[in-house]
Amino acid sequence: MTDNQYDLVVRSTEIYTPAGRVNGQIAVRGEKIVGILGPEEPAAARKTIDAGTNPVIPGLIDTHCHFRDPGYTHKEDYYNGTIAAAAGGVTTVFDMPNVDPPTTTVDRLKAHLENAQSKAVVDFGHNASGVVPENIKGLAEAGATAFKVWMMQDIGRDYPHPPGTSLTNHAILYRVFEEVAETGLPLYIHPHDHNLYELFVERAQKQWGMDFRSYARALRGGDGVVLNTAISTILEFQRSVGTKLHVLHLSTREGVRMVREAKAQGRPITAEANPFAMFVTNDWANIEKKGPYALGFWVPEEDNPAMWGAVVDGTIDVIGSDHGPHTKEEKEVGWTDMYTAPGGSPMIEQYLRLMLTEVNKGRLTMERIVEMTSSNPAKLTGFYGKKGAIQVGADADLVVLDMDHEETLRAEHSHYRCGWMPSEDFETKGRPVKTILRGRVIMEDGNVTAEKGSGQLLRPQR
Amino acid sequence: MTDNQYDLVVRSTEIYTPAGRVNGQIAVRGEKIVGILGPEEPAAARKTIDAGTNPVIPGLIDTHCHFRDPGYTHKEDYYNGTIAAAAGGVTTVFDMPNVDPPTTTVDRLKAHLENAQSKAVVDFGHNASGVVPENIKGLAEAGATAFKVWMMQDIGRDYPHPPGTSLTNHAILYRVFEEVAETGLPLYIHPHDHNLYELFVERAQKQWGMDFRSYARALRGGDGVVLNTAISTILEFQRSVGTKLHVLHLSTREGVRMVREAKAQGRPITAEANPFAMFVTNDWANIEKKGPYALGFWVPEEDNPAMWGAVVDGTIDVIGSDHGPHTKEEKEVGWTDMYTAPGGSPMIEQYLRLMLTEVNKGRLTMERIVEMTSSNPAKLTGFYGKKGAIQVGADADLVVLDMDHEETLRAEHSHYRCGWMPSEDFETKGRPVKTILRGRVIMEDGNVTAEKGSGQLLRPQR
Amino acid sequence: MTDNQYDLVVRSTEIYTPAGRVNGQIAVRGEKIVGILGPEEPAAARKTIDAGTNPVIPGLIDTHCHFRDPGYTHKEDYYNGTIAAAAGGVTTVFDMPNVDPPTTTVDRLKAHLENAQSKAVVDFGHNASGVVPENIKGLAEAGATAFKVWMMQDIGRDYPHPPGTSLTNHAILYRVFEEVAETGLPLYIHPHDHNLYELFVERAQKQWGMDFRSYARALRGGDGVVLNTAISTILEFQRSVGTKLHVLHLSTREGVRMVREAKAQGRPITAEANPFAMFVTNDWANIEKKGPYALGFWVPEEDNPAMWGAVVDGTIDVIGSDHGPHTKEEKEVGWTDMYTAPGGSPMIEQYLRLMLTEVNKGRLTMERIVEMTSSNPAKLTGFYGKKGAIQVGADADLVVLDMDHEETLRAEHSHYRCGWMPSEDFETKGRPVKTILRGRVIMEDGNVTAEKGSGQLLRPQR
Amino acid sequence: MTDNQYDLVVRSTEIYTPAGRVNGQIAVRGEKIVGILGPEEPAAARKTIDAGTNPVIPGLIDTHCHFRDPGYTHKEDYYNGTIAAAAGGVTTVFDMPNVDPPTTTVDRLKAHLENAQSKAVVDFGHNASGVVPENIKGLAEAGATAFKVWMMQDIGRDYPHPPGTSLTNHAILYRVFEEVAETGLPLYIHPHDHNLYELFVERAQKQWGMDFRSYARALRGGDGVVLNTAISTILEFQRSVGTKLHVLHLSTREGVRMVREAKAQGRPITAEANPFAMFVTNDWANIEKKGPYALGFWVPEEDNPAMWGAVVDGTIDVIGSDHGPHTKEEKEVGWTDMYTAPGGSPMIEQYLRLMLTEVNKGRLTMERIVEMTSSNPAKLTGFYGKKGAIQVGADADLVVLDMDHEETLRAEHSHYRCGWMPSEDFETKGRPVKTILRGRVIMEDGNVTAEKGSGQLLRPQR
Ligand SMILES: [Zn+2]
Ligand SMILES: [Zn+2]
Ligand SMILES: [Zn+2]
Ligand SMILES: [Zn+2]
Ligand SMILES: [Zn+2]
Ligand SMILES: [Zn+2]
Ligand SMILES: [Zn+2]
Ligand SMILES: [Zn+2]
Structure with a gap:
């Protein structure tokens, strides 16, 4: 007593x-x-x-942030990152595994968590790299809260997709679905068709050169086919295996349609939207003005209503900040060569502000914000009850x-x-x-x- | 302090x-x-x-009960009825207007509420009769919590559909939708195509005589067309006017399909299932055994999975007890002539028990029961916050x-x-x-x- | 040989x-x-x-014309009417039963066919009045090619909906569905919710007076609810009974959606569009300019794309001319009182021209015209092989x-x-x-x- | 004259x-x-x-046969093959490019057509290999009637998927879609996820050994995911590019659902079913009895109704025989090692007989057979008018x-x-x-x- x-x-x-x-x-x-x-x-x-x-409101839970630690701490470390989180109303973070070394093994995960523990000012968990199926069970036992896979190959830059975070082989990806299903944890996938993307990159470079405008257009070549093909693939994998699937970066109208339909069948699928896409890159004027500092991925005008519609109507379950800073030096090159400049941008401190502004405008309700930034992330990660709600x-x-x-x-x-x-x-x-x-x-x-x-x-x- | x-x-x-x-x-x-x-x-x-x-759990809220008071107090009065409610875990009741006199006017509503107040042992509101469009605004101001309309005519028995509760004229019904929409209150409709029903009654009587079996089959003649035609009509009225529509007695697979589709468009539509249909009359053996004491409306085998599917998946928002007792004498005649015997049966004291039994069998979760019997009824009637949840x-x-x-x-x-x-x-x-x-x-x-x-x-x- | x-x-x-x-x-x-x-x-x-x-091309088959003979031959008789048909490329006509007397009985049908035979210059059959279920079998044996029912009551004008052509009672209508189903013939329904219509008429008259503008708006009050409610009802009747159903006058987007969905389930449903709606009354400017001489029913801007979309994509099976002349004297009153002036307008001689113009504009193909005006009408009426195709x-x-x-x-x-x-x-x-x-x-x-x-x-x- | x-x-x-x-x-x-x-x-x-x-009936048109000539003429040559075709009622064949050398270049195509011309006893065209995007325009000009691509890699057998017929790279495949779109010809795709397939092969071999049963199960591992993932991918490519897409071998319920939905959007998509799958391998008893001589691909019980449903309802446009003989010696090894034995089986002479038998049973109509085996293949290949109909x-x-x-x-x-x-x-x-x-x-x-x-x-x- x-x-x-x-x-x-x-x-x-x-x-x-x-x-x-x-x-x-x-x-x-x-x-x-x-x-x-x-x-x-x-x-x-x-x-x-x-x-x-x-x-x-309950503290925000960000299931998608990149703190650059270890390996790229000149951009940010776990201490800086979580300070910004705290400043932004975020009390729990789950960071992503594209650090150096990526968290593909139990030892790396343990080291990662220890490092995080030594610096974090908010509560934290880690989305381990899910690219090695054999390691998934061990990583789950060692404390991974989810698994993340980029459907990519190392694309010639050490960041953001170093070896150990990405895979394109469907057989391995399918085994990842199976192994993750057995852990009961969710699988986060960055949908991307790597071969197709390279095609559009090549074309964009030929047509528009190397700058940020060219880069922005490359990913959305073929009316979103790079993203949609990957989304349809992982939805079918999910149907086949039954894994808890969390689709990252939803932003195409076809993607929204596919996810909505799959969810309506009662399958354990959730979807994420990102603040950069909702507030920055869905307006070409911002891209023109801020160039590499805006990008991130462009959301063309014809896909914007579908993405926002999904945010409002509940097709989107979770807002992940996709916070991921780089230095000005790294970004600056993007004005002329965005293909070597890194994507990613800092967001964790501002995204609540941006959404509150929409509440004041009447576009979002506070309830919907709490759902997408706190209760749903808590449910997704399995911590609802402890996190994600103001309750005894x-x-x-x-x-x-x-x-x-x-x-x-x-x-x-x-x-x-x-x-x-x-x-x-x-x-x-x-x-x-x-x-x-x-x-x-x-x-x-x-x-x-x-x-x-x-x-x-x-x-x-x- | x-x-x-x-x-x-x-x-x-x-x-x-x-x-x-x-x-x-x-x-x-x-x-x-x-x-x-x-x-x-x-x-x-x-x-x-x-x-x-x-x-x-939070006290149950029954949005659909018939206490027979005033006018038929030999069957039950507001005191007996609410005692049974309390015994069944129900702390709030909203009774239906098919009493004598039916609550079509402000004066009648006031008298009804006064009478209820003098007897009720649980909290209560009243679903006023919505058949007189001119009176709706006044009834809302006088404290109606919803409006109820039977799509019926007086069918030659003083009970259960006396003048003042039912209407078949679509113009008047449309005006009811409009008037209720302006009050912001929900409109509860018992869907029924009266003309069609009479046709099937005539046929059933010719083919099977007057007993309870004949009566049970009559309503489901034509594979549910009596209900489905009415449901499609009120859904279209809802689309046209925008009224908060609560569809009572959902039990046909076509009805489930139509309601599910309409809800998916984001329209303010809710649907009800009833315990008698979920537990009693969806098994012909019960009808054979209990005859008039079972009826209520028969739910044929081919419609049962759709109805229960809708209960489980959330298409059904609310369980309304449809509690409505009659005396044994009144019922007894139904063995040979169910067409003059009244339908309706007492349920308010047992329906929670029946559902808890399903929780023990694994067919329903406690969360779903709380939703359907308490939080959703509270949201439907506008009392969520005060009722329907265990919260400060x-x-x-x-x-x-x-x-x-x-x-x-x-x-x-x-x-x-x-x-x-x-x-x-x-x-x-x-x-x-x-x-x-x-x-x-x-x-x-x-x-x-x-x-x-x-x-x-x-x-x-x- | x-x-x-x-x-x-x-x-x-x-x-x-x-x-x-x-x-x-x-x-x-x-x-x-x-x-x-x-x-x-x-x-x-x-x-x-x-x-x-x-x-x-094969001769046109018009399944929907009103020749006014007998009873209103001052407007047109079967001779005049079929001369106009021949002039318009129409070689087969199926006229409608709203003549005087309406063809509700075998004797009337025989007399009607004899009269037609004495005057017709193109081949012909007759869509008998289907309002008396008991007479349907006999009418089929006596040579009716289809049955037509208006979902209306006598509305206070002797024309166009005299007693004997219309019914609103759903029980009788359901029996009509059953009786017609047994004949194997198609049932043509003019969908209309009579009660609702009267409501919108009353309002339109109050708000806009009695002129043609008021009349045009009345039918489309409530965003097509007068039509849509009736369409959903007959589609459900069709589901219940299995009758070959031909939905007349399709022109609302909700109607198009419902019909498309029902057809996709493989049910024997066809739908009609009318030239007046496709070319005249879907542009308010025509109504303003031609007043009573344009009307017919108004198709509002928001429904026009759906109706034309259905024409182009095959949801519409048949173009029925809905040819139905009145004298100038009868129409002229519509400038100030369209509610006593008759609707209906002559079209049989021009509708092919109007569609050919669209072929020249690229909006329709000749193949689609042949389908909608000849092969599909022949299939609908059961004469394909003899009519509707250029074949041996x-x-x-x-x-x-x-x-x-x-x-x-x-x-x-x-x-x-x-x-x-x-x-x-x-x-x-x-x-x-x-x-x-x-x-x-x-x-x-x-x-x-x-x-x-x-x-x-x-x-x-x- | x-x-x-x-x-x-x-x-x-x-x-x-x-x-x-x-x-x-x-x-x-x-x-x-x-x-x-x-x-x-x-x-x-x-x-x-x-x-x-x-x-x-009009002569059958087989858009999918493998005559093994040149390169494997010990199995069959163009003369034998077309004699069997003629015997089976087939008057036009379009053979597939997986011969040696595969028809990837204009020169090879010319040589292939010359060889075919010297032997064929029925009319013929050739589905050229579409794996080299740069060559597609030239191949079209040189007389290809369609392009075929297997979504596969060379799988260690010289037959049936030698280099030059298959590709897995999505960038190249997308360019194939684009190049073929410009020719206006259809693109035939054998949908297959090669990586995934290898996974299921490995597992099947581990679990069931190397025999025909193991082989049969391997392809349908994961409930059709090997096929469905590929189908969803090519449907999205089609949406992005607009190519005329012909989906081969449709046999999974998910595949049927996806294709039906995409066709309903009015996109130029057609689908094929194969006789071996409709009559032989959809019954495991046949596989048990005939082993390698039955296979082909197994169609599990849970997918059979969807495949046949699609045949009956028109989702399937074309029956392609997929005729593809091998010698007994080559097949015999399949009893113990089906992974080195070749798939494929002779069918062109019997498939009409098998379908006529279904007409006699009432499962198919003659009209539907004519559509799927003659008129639709003629429309698909662009020869309707000359082929595919009995007409002047x-x-x-x-x-x-x-x-x-x-x-x-x-x-x-x-x-x-x-x-x-x-x-x-x-x-x-x-x-x-x-x-x-x-x-x-x-x-x-x-x-x-x-x-x-x-x-x-x-x-x-x-
Ligand atoms: Zn990502
Ligand atoms: Zn990210
Ligand atoms: Zn009721
Ligand atoms: Zn009730
Ligand atoms: Zn009409
Ligand atoms: Zn008419
Ligand atoms: Zn193949
Ligand atoms: Zn093949």
Whole structure:
């Protein structure tokens, strides 16, 4: 039995629980929510945060981020990355395996998790590389929370698709589906038809040269066939094997149609959309203006309504930030040669702001944001109950929002080491003002106060 | 501010909240849940109920019951009816307007609510008769929670479809759709093609005589065309007007297909299934054995999988008990002449037991039961937040279950005045052991202790 | 055995046979095609028509015309009507039963056919009134080729829906479906929800007065709900009974969707579009300009693409002219009171011209025209083989076209007694220059030379 | 102008024309049908065949046969193969390019056509190998009638997939789609996921050894995923490029679903079913009994209804015989090692008999057979008008059938050099009794009388 004082109480007239908005108090003891209380209840606490009418939502869970650590820590490391996460309202991250070395083996995974543990300021798990079927069971036992595969080959750049993250061989991919199915974990796939892509790259280079415009068009050659062919393939693999499949980067109308149809059959399929595609690269003007700093993948006008439609209607289950910074030097070459410049851009600190702005515009509801950024990611990764909802027994991961705050986004105000971001100069309304991780305030008004290494490893229960 | 003792605390390792099962305590002050607390939290209370490992679910909300009061109180009155409800785990009822006089006018509605208030032992609202378009706005203002229309004519019996509850004229029905749309309330329709039905009745009587078998077959003549034609009509009216439409009694495969397709277009349509159809009349053997005491409407073998499929996959949103007793004398005639005997049968006390039995068999999940019997009914009627979920701020309407209790159902153990029921002799496993309404235990081990008139009127916020 | 000379040979480089265009000769003996010959074959004949490069198509079959005889012969009689048909390339007509008396009984049908026989200059059959189920079998035996039902009541005008053509009672309609199913004949239904229509009429009159604009809008009130509700009903009846159903006047996008879906299930359903709707009333400017002389039913902009899409893609099986003249005096009142003025307009002489114009524009193919105006109508009525195709054994019903002829349509150049037409002043390119019925040229350059009564009754083989 | 006697007249009461069955006479002058005449017409002819009540259908067109010439003429050569074709009622063949050398270049194609010309006894064209995109335009100009690609790699046997017929690289395949699209010719694809297949082979060998049973199961591992993944890929390529796509070997329920859906969008897609799959390998008992002599690919029980459903409902457009003999010696090894034994089996002489037997059983209509074996193949290859229909102007390619002939099939009665066939001992009813090619009888009662080299090359009009 415990004493009479809570460690923390958070009050708000707009607490977003799974049962809708509640006017009340979230009572925390240690790291856990131990009570949800009405507004009038006595709730003595060592610390009380009164959010007033500011909404409180569960901490964001980002199932898709690239922290560049180990191997590319000049771009970002796990410490920087999770500081930006905390600043953005993200309390849990699952980072991707395209680091050096990629997490293809148990030893690498253990080392990766140890390194992460030494630096993370938010809770974390790791999406291990699923390219070696024989290693999947071991990786699952060693704590992988999901498996990630790029349907790619090493494409001549050490980043982002180094050996150990990608595969194109369907036999191996099918075995990956089988092995992952046995672990019960989800399989995240970046759909891509590598041979086809090379064809469109060659053509784009011939027609438009090497710059960012050429690069943007290459991937969407043939009206999305590079993506759609891969999506239809993995959906059929899923039908054959039964694996929990998470389709990354959904952005073509055919892809949306196929995924929607497959989900309607009751199969365990989820889909992701990315902030860069929803807010930046779906407007060619941004690409023209920001060039390599916008890219990412272009979403042409004819596919944009389908992608946003899927976000609004629930075909999209999860928003993954796809946060992935590079240095300005690395990006700068993209103005003239985007094919050697790396794709990827930092996003983890801003994507909640961008979505809150849409709430203020009436395009998204707060409930839908909570679903896509917190409850669904928690369900996908198997941590719902502990994460992803403001409920008793869950970790006290909370974000206090200020929906009236207007701000022009500037990289200089961000926590990114790289010094730039694709959402530069975007007008926003709404931001996280406090991030609370397991009962501790780790961000307040932009200041991240969490200690290095204070994040906790999330290990699936097996 | 309040004092340190809760009025009631309910402990269980399996509290079904909207965020899943929680091990914890529900803290109640007055009528409201003011806290959900972890199992270790100190929770001093005037009264503590420790359910141990028994599940606790939100009180059932029955959007479809017929209490026969006023006008037919020899069958049942609002007091008897709500006692049976309380015994069955139902804490909120919305009764139907086919009483005498039917609730077609503001004055009648007011009188009806007053009468209900004087007798109800659970909370209640009323589905007013929607047959007079001019009166709909007034009825909504006077507190109707929904509107109900039978697509029928007075069929020569004073019960169950007296003047004032039914209409067949499409122009009037269309105006009903329009008027109800403006109130924002849902429109409940019993789909039926009256002309067609008369045709099949005539034929059935010619072919099979007047008994219960003949009657059972009449409604399903032409492979469900009596129902399907009506369903397609109201779905098209809904498309045209935009009204919140609640389709009652879904039980044909074509009906399921049409409703599923219409819902997939994002239209505000919900559908109901009934316990008598799910458990009794979908097996001809029951009809043979129980005759008029089984009927209700027959669900033929070829339609049963579609109906149950819709229950399992979410096409069905709501289970409405369609509780509607008659006396044995009234029923008895149905052995030889079911066309003058009334349909309808008592169910409100047993339907939770029947569904819990399916949970024990693995056919339904507890989550799905909570959805169909509590959260979805609350959302449909607009009371979600106050009712339909175990959450802070909500009414403390709770049911404690004993999932291991095995029982052969007997009318003599029920609270029905009529002395019989269609679920007689069914083997069940699982029952409600305590019903709590707004913080007060109103049923314990089958004994209903609530005072007459202690139920509360639910009035939509406008 | 026969002699060496054919009675007639028609030569063309573009004969439209079921196997595509053939360069050759159609050899006729007596009334029949007895040979299709290559262009080089010797083909001695008493009469040779060399069409050169002018296309030759099978004579049009109009399954939907209103000749007003008997009862309204001041508008048109069977002689006038079939002369206009012959002038328009139509060699077979099936007229509708809304004459006086309507053809509800065997005696009336016999009288109707006798009268028609005494006047017709093209072959003919009759779509009997199907409103009296008991009479259907007899009518089929007496030579009805199909049954027609309006889902209407007498609407206060003696024309066009007098007692004896219409019904709204679903029980009777269902019995009609059953009785017609047993005859094997098709059932043509004018879908309409009468009650609903009256509602929209009342509103339209209140809002827009009594003129043609008001009338046009009334039928399409509620976004086509008057039509769609009826279509969904008859499709469900068809599913239940299995009758061959021919849905008339398809023109709403929901109707197109429902019919397309039902046909895809392999059910014996066909659908009709009408020239007035495809060419006249689908452009509000025509309604504004021609007022009562345009109407017919308005097809709003949002439904036009679906209707034309259905024409192009094959969802529409049959073009029925819906030819139905009235006098100018009768129409003139429609400028101020269209609700007492009759709908209906003359079309049988121009609809081929209007479609040929679309062939010249590239919107329709000649093959599709032949399908919709000849082969499919022949299949629908059961006369394929005898009618509807240029093939050996078939009646020598042929139309020679001049695809280069440009003409501004004028009623004064038509054969209509009524002196006006909705296609007045339309610019066309393409016309029939010769109509051949059973081997005899009955129209040449607009002059119809057939003798009164020379048309032949088509009697279904039973 | 020509003289008064036809060269040939064929009389029958059941001539299957595109407009249905006709009682009449087919008049032939030289190689062409110059007249279709009624039964009473005088038709003097140098030769008259009176088929009486025996049906006459257009000569079969086999778009998919493997004659093994050049390169494997010990199995069969073009002379043997086309003699068997003529015996089976096939008057036109389009052979496949997996010969030695495969027809990847203009020179090879020319040599192939010359060789074929020197031996063929029926008309012929060639489906060139489409694996070298750069050569496609030239091959089209040199007379290819279609392009064929196996989605395979050389699999360690010189037959059937030697270098030069297969490709797995999607970039090259996409370019093939593009190049073939520009020629306007159809692209035939054998859908197969080679990597996946190897996986299932490895597993099958491990689990079941090397015999025919193991081989049969290997291809259908993963519930058809080897085929379905490939089908979804080529359907998406087709959507992207617009090529006329002909999907070979359709036999999985998912494949049928995908193809049906894609066709419903109006895209130029056709699909093939094969006799071996419809009659032999869809029954495991045949595989057990005939082992390597049955295989071909197994069609499991759960896919058989979908495949046959697609045959009946029109989703399947074309029956390709997939005739492909091997010697007994080559096959015999398959009892113990089917992985080195070749697949493929002789069928061209029997498939019409097998289908006629189904007509006698009521499972197929004669009209559907004519569509799938003659008119649709003619439309697919662009020769409709000249081939594929009994009509004036077409080649006089005719088959006279005896629908009452009962026969147990025996390879010894066939014209196959290889001495065996998968339809050995099948009971049939119905056979071709005369085959007429361009006006000459080339088969009568099983005796093929055509001279070597009398077949004619079919060259697409460009
Ligand atoms: Zn990716
Ligand atoms: Zn990524
Ligand atoms: Zn009801
Ligand atoms: Zn009821
Ligand atoms: Zn009509
Ligand atoms: Zn009409
Ligand atoms: Zn093949
Ligand atoms: Zn083959």
